[in-house]
Amino acid sequence: MTAPHALQAVKGMNDVLPAESAKWARVEAAYRRAMALHGFRELRTPIVEPTKLFVRAVGEATDIVEKEMYSFRHHDEELTLRPEGTAGAVRAYVEHGVHHQEPVSRWYYLGWMFRAEQPQRGRYRQFAQAGAEIFGDAGPGCDAETIALLVDFFHALGIPDLRVLVNSIGSGATRARFRSALHDFFVAKKSSLSEDSQRRLETNPLRILDSKDPRDRKACEGAPHIHEHLDDADKAHFDGLQKMLDALGVTYEIDPRLVRGLDYYTRTIFEIKGATQKLGAGDTLVGGGRYDNMVEELGGPKTPALGFAAGIERLLIASEPQGDEAIVDAFVAPIGSASQMHALVLARELRARGIAVEADTRGGSLKSLLRRANALGARVVLMLGEGELARGVVTLKDLAGHAQEEVPRADAVAIVADRLAASGAIRREDPA
Ligand code: HAM
Numbered sequence: 001m002t003a004p005h006a007l008q009a010v011k012g013m014n015d016v017l018p019a020e021s022a023k024w025a026r027v028e029a030a031y032r033r034a035m036a037l038h039g040f041r042e043l044r045t046p047i048v049e050p051t052k053l054f055v056r057a058v059g060e061a062t063d064i065v066e067k068e069m070y071s072f073r074h075h076d077e078e079l080t081l082r083p084e085g086t087a088g089a090v091r092a093y094v095e096h097g098v099h100h101q102e103p104v105s106r107w108y109y110l111g112w113m114f115r116a117e118q119p120q121r122g123r124y125r126q127f128a129q130a131g132a133e134i135f136g137d138a139g140p141g142c143d144a145e146t147i148a149l150l151v152d153f154f155h156a157l158g159i160p161d162l163r164v165l166v167n168s169i170g171s172g173a174t175r176a177r178f179r180s181a182l183h184d185f186f187v188a189k190k191s192s193l194s195e196d197s198q199r200r201l202e203t204n205p206l207r208i209l210d211s212k213d214p215r216d217r218k219a220c221e222g223a224p225h226i227h228e229h230l231d232d233a234d235k236a237h238f239d240g241l242q243k244m245l246d247a248l249g250v251t252y253e254i255d256p257r258l259v260r261g262l263d264y265y266t267r268t269i270f271e272i273k274g275a276t277q278k279l280g281a282g283d284t285l286v287g288g289g290r291y292d293n294m295v296e297e298l299g300g301p302k303t304p305a306l307g308f309a310a311g312i313e314r315l316l317i318a319s320e321p322q323g324d325e326a327i328v329d330a331f332v333a334p335i336g337s338a339s340q341m342h343a344l345v346l347a348r349e350l351r352a353r354g355i356a357v358e359a360d361t362r363g364g365s366l367k368s369l370l371r372r373a374n375a376l377g378a379r380v381v382l383m384l385g386e387g388e389l390a391r392g393v394v395t396l397k398d399l400a401g402h403a404q405e406e407v408p409r410a411d412a413v414a415i416v417a418d419r420l421a422a423s424g425a426i427r428r429e430d431p432a
Helices: 018-037 051-058 063-068 086-095 140-156 172-187 195-203 205-210 214-219 232-247 312-319 337-352 366-375 386-391 409-422
Strands: 048-050 071-074 077-081 105-114 126-135 163-168 266-273 284-290 305-311 330-334 357-359 380-384 393-398 404-408
Touching: 018 105, 018 126, 018 140, 018 312, 048 051, 048 086, 051 063, 051 077, 051 086, 086 105, 086 126, 086 305, 126 140, 126 312, 140 163, 140 232, 140 266, 140 284, 140 305, 163 232, 172 195, 172 205, 195 205, 195 214, 232 266, 284 312, 305 312, 330 337, 330 366, 337 357, 337 380, 337 386, 337 409, 366 380, 380 386, 380 409, 386 393, 393 409, 404 409
Parallel strands: 330 357, 330 380
Antiparallel strands: 048 077, 071 077, 105 126, 126 305, 163 266, 266 284, 284 305, 380 393, 393 404
């Protein structure tokens, strides 16, 4: 229980305590591996960007820009905590003239994002995304391979009940035609729309299509179909995507109602849902798509682009990875204050061999030290008392096998290293 006046974290922004962060590290390591397998390299951009970047890139009439951004003024700068990673990635791509350096850039990122949404399971105000952006590849093969990559990654995490939803919203001209067809269709039914959708009618009628409000769902019956408005090049792209997904053996559904909440998309958009029993309505694990105009809109050359982002908290709920049980490999237990400094020296030698060690520095009974060693998951306890010091030995206790023996102090580190390596218990560099 928290004391009534104790300071608490901001609503919707959560601590990740060490027992949980081991699970985060596993998912992040699996993501880094999946990205490396596909030739992506890591991008790290600032958490704070100029507000106008998001207004321009994400779109003025989106929920994010209208009501979810954490924006503030600092002296004469208007700044925003990033609500998503694509705008910053494109800003960096243009700012550093990356198109001069390579024809195709494949970037991935892991990091905090901020949106002032109503918190619920799987939806937070500070959340982490694992995302990726590809610049310079216009073909549908790029879209298909990206979707397949995500399906493989989610399978590797053991996430059940995956559903891949894809749609095409066409390129600029198609979107404009579709937008005006939707506007004309909904204007006639304006009074039957929800208040939000009545407002969206003028600013962003596409968003009415994915409203969850029952009044809007009813009003959508018979609405124009995006696929009727695709031009030949859009259609060829969408057909190509489907053929390649078939060839890759990816099961998918075409969802003509899928529109996504950000304004920058062109042609392919997709979402993958999963583990609905655990996530409920917020079961969208990842969303993404093509945004072939953004690089140019932000001052770069015309460059096709595609990307996605997955919510890490949702991946954790969906996959329930095991935490790292063992915190250290070995525990050094000085018995009596005279052995303390010898214990510290021994612990340092063990760590130099790559063995994770906690050495007791608090003092206490042997029983309490062994309890601590067990709680840390140590395989071996190295006990050092006055008797051991006098005889030039260390007592090794194998916590798994319960055997106990004295070994020469000079050989202790090598013996422990060999035993841990032989039992496979030595800590790995890579937490996954
Ligand atoms: P998004 O659909 O806004 O797309 O977010 C992507 C994913 O981030 C969602 O599917 C969800 O898993 C997670 N997510 C979003 N909001 C929250 C939240 N409040 N709490 C927890 N998780 C959340 C984008 O952000 C685009 N930048 C994706 C993209 C990259 N498109 C092209 N490139």
